[in-house]
Amino acid sequence: MSHDPQNEVSPRTVEQVYKPMNRRTFLKGAAASMIGVAGLMAALKPLLELESGAVTLDDLLQKHYRELTREDLQRIIISLAQKEQREYGVYPNLRDVKPLDGVEFGYALNLTRCIGCRKCANACLKENNQSREDAKDLEMSYIRVLELNKGAINLETSDPYYDPALVPQEGKYYMPVQCHQCRQSPCTKVCPVQATWQEQDGLVVVDYNWCIGCRYCMAACPYDARRFNYKKPTVAKDQINPNQSYLSNRIRPKGVVEKCTFCLHRTREGKYPACQEVCPTGARVFGNLLDPNSEISYVLNNKRVYILKEDVGTQPRFYYFFDK
Amino acid sequence: MIAIERWIQRGNLRTLMKLGIGVVVSASIMNGAGEAPSAGTDSPPTAAATAFVTTSPLPSIARPQANQPLAGLPSDTHLDKTPPRRTKGLDLVKAGWTYNCMECHKLFPARWHYDDRPFNEHKDVKLEHGNNRFCLNCHHPTNRNAFVDYDGAEIAQADVVKLCAKCHGTIYRDWEAGVHGRQNGFWKAELGDKTKLRCIQCHDPHSPKFKPMQPLAPLRYPPRGANPLPATSPQTSAAH
Numbered sequence: 001m002s003h004d005p006q007n008e009v010s011p012r013t014v015e016q017v018y019k020p021m022n023r024r025t026f027l028k029g030a031a032a033s034m035i036g037v038a039g040l041m042a043a044l045k046p047l048l049e050l051e052s053g054a055v056t057l058d059d060l061l062q063k064h065y066r067e068l069t070r071e072d073l074q075r076i077i078i079s080l081a082q083k084e085q086r087e088y089g090v091y092p093n094l095r096d097v098k099p100l101d102g103v104e105f106g107y108a109l110n111l112t113r114c115i116g117c118r119k120c121a122n123a124c125l126k127e128n129n130q131s132r133e134d135a136k137d138l139e140m141s142y143i144r145v146l147e148l149n150k151g152a153i154n155l156e157t158s159d160p161y162y163d164p165a166l167v168p169q170e171g172k173y174y175m176p177v178q179c180h181q182c183r184q185s186p187c188t189k190v191c192p193v194q195a196t197w198q199e200q201d202g203l204v205v206v207d208y209n210w211c212i213g214c215r216y217c218m219a220a221c222p223y224d225a226r227r228f229n230y231k232k233p234t235v236a237k238d239q240i241n242p243n244q245s246y247l248s249n250r251i252r253p254k255g256v257v258e259k260c261t262f263c264l265h266r267t268r269e270g271k272y273p274a275c276q277e278v279c280p281t282g283a284r285v286f287g288n289l290l291d292p293n294s295e296i297s298y299v300l301n302n303k304r305v306y307i308l309k310e311d312v313g314t315q316p317r318f319y320y321f322f323d324k
Numbered sequence: 325m326i327a328i329e330r331w332i333q334r335g336n337l338r339t340l341m342k343l344g345i346g347v348v349v350s351a352s353i354m355n356g357a358g359e360a361p362s363a364g365t366d367s368p369p370t371a372a373a374t375a376f377v378t379t380s381p382l383p384s385i386a387r388p389q390a391n392q393p394l395a396g397l398p399s400d401t402h403l404d405k406t407p408p409r410r411t412k413g414l415d416l417v418k419a420g421w422t423y424n425c426m427e428c429h430k431l432f433p434a435r436w437h438y439d440d441r442p443f444n445e446h447k448d449v450k451l452e453h454g455n456n457r458f459c460l461n462c463h464h465p466t467n468r469n470a471f472v473d474y475d476g477a478e479i480a481q482a483d484v485v486k487l488c489a490k491c492h493g494t495i496y497r498d499w500e501a502g503v504h505g506r507q508n509g510f511w512k513a514e515l516g517d518k519t520k521l522r523c524i525q526c527h528d529p530h531s532p533k534f535k536p537m538q539p540l541a542p543l544r545y546p547p548r549g550a551n552p553l554p555a556t557s558p559q560t561s562a563a564h
Contacts, residue, residue: 069509083439100512113504115534115537117538117539118541118543119404121540122540123404125543126402126403127402127403138544138545139544141543141544141545144543144545160551162539162542163539163541164539166536166538166539167536167537167538239402269515270511270512270515271509271510271516272507272510272512274400275405277396277397277403277508278396279506280406280408280526281506282504282505282506285502286511287511288511288512294510295501295507298465298501298503299503302501305352323504
């Protein structure tokens with residue numbers, strides 16, 4: 001009988017078999033259970049906030065915007081307004097503005113007239129209650145004004161950070177880019193929870209209470225029109241625009257995606273959007289695509305119109321045009 | 325002298341004019357204009373003061389910017405409502421004179437061409453408007469309160485767009501359609517009014533090119549893949 005080392009049974013002590021608690025195993029176990037408890041606490045944090053009143057049961061159990069009854073929505077809006085008053089010190093005129101019948105919004109921008117003064121981008125910050133006073137804040141204006149070289153529309157060589165003493169500069173032209181409110185919108189198609197959709201008047205909106213912050217829509221958007229709230233917005237009390245709507249410019253929570261809504265709280269009440277209001281050259285033309293006598297229809301019928309990234313097939317409701 | 329200035333700045337100038345002394349004052353502008361404005365000893369040596377010859381009894385008047393109407397809805401307190409064009413306005417108008425050009429111009433005949441620009445008013449007017457060389461290309465020869473049409477008819481000041489439309493027909497058509505020029509207010513007529521700026525509220529008629537302006541500071545956008553382009557070599561980014 002040959003000696004086979006595989007069959008050899010080494011003698012094991014009772015301590016080796018039963019692995020009693022020594023210093024090392026105790027510390028390992030303690031660390032693991034601490035992590036477990038911390039994870040559990042993190043998972044239950046909303047319930048703790050529920051207890052403290054920072055989050056209400058309505059917030060946790062809220063349905064999707066389009067499934068809400070009128071009463072539920074009204075209750076949620078009041079609770080959001082109260083929350084804003086607690087956190088920012090201003091009780092906003094928060095409401096839900098519904099689309100107008102027979103209206104499909106369109107926007108056109110005159111590339112011959114735009115001088116790149118960035119007033120639209122700054123008005124957007126103010127209108128939409130975005131962080132702006134802290135130098136470390138990102139300013140998430142929905143409008144990026146690109147400086148391009150004359151002779152081509154080449155976004156690769158464009159520069160959104162131009163800062164000369166005077167604009168327009170010789171040999172340059174300026175192209176503000178914002179949400180194009182596409183008819184075939186890639187951003188709404190990729191959303192895993194349908195927190196973003198097209199409204200009846202063509203505006204692509206986000207339900208900030210439903211968004212989970214996965215940022216798929218930002219990756220899908222060919223115009224870089226969406227912004228993510230990496231941190232809670234900081235707006236001074238006297239700078240808050242109290243004219244707010246549920247789907248547009250109410251102060252967003254941290255961790256959700258937001259975007260240009262053509263200022264629906266203004267435009268659905270008949271006003272021009274903020275960027276159009278401040279444009280000093282009148283380069284921006286806004287109106288109802290379904291009205292044949294509107295300004296936007298005049299542009300589409302009579303001007304040379306350019307569609308940015310037409311080849312990606314998004315069919316935007318935002319057009320660029322030229323005077324000459 | 326200073327006392328007279330103060331008395332006039334208190335708003336008594338209008339009364340003065342109504343009493344008929346205005347003619348004397350304007351005549352003294354005419355006389356004093358030929359002299360060099362070096363006698364400004366008892367008034368502060370500002371650019372505004374040199375516009376007036378201080379030996380004449382006319383006061384020196386600071387030239388604040390004329391009050392342009394704000395553009396935009398009054399309810400939008402958070403939005404920039406700066407009027408697109410800042411005008412200086414006429415000195416005498418700001419001093420209380422009624423805006424009646426004929427009060428001076430009945431003394432000055434209409435001429436197609438002045439060899440020099442002798443008068444105090446309009447001294448800063450420099451005509452850089454296409455190939456227009458003469459005041460009377462646009463201004464009416466006998467009624468200075470009006471502009472002149474093709475056939476010599478008068479175009480009222482309020483209808484200045486009709487004057488501009490004489491040459492700029494396609495832009496006038498766009499403006500009528502609401503596609504050229506700044507518009508504010510309501511896009512939907514049933515819900516509110518729309519304000520439309522007229523030509524000369526944005527363009528200086530004597531130098532109509534829209535003036536370059538200082539851009540607002542670049543915003544700090546969230547980075548998305550690419551960092552800000554290096555300001556020195558924009559060509560490098562095109563390479564990769």
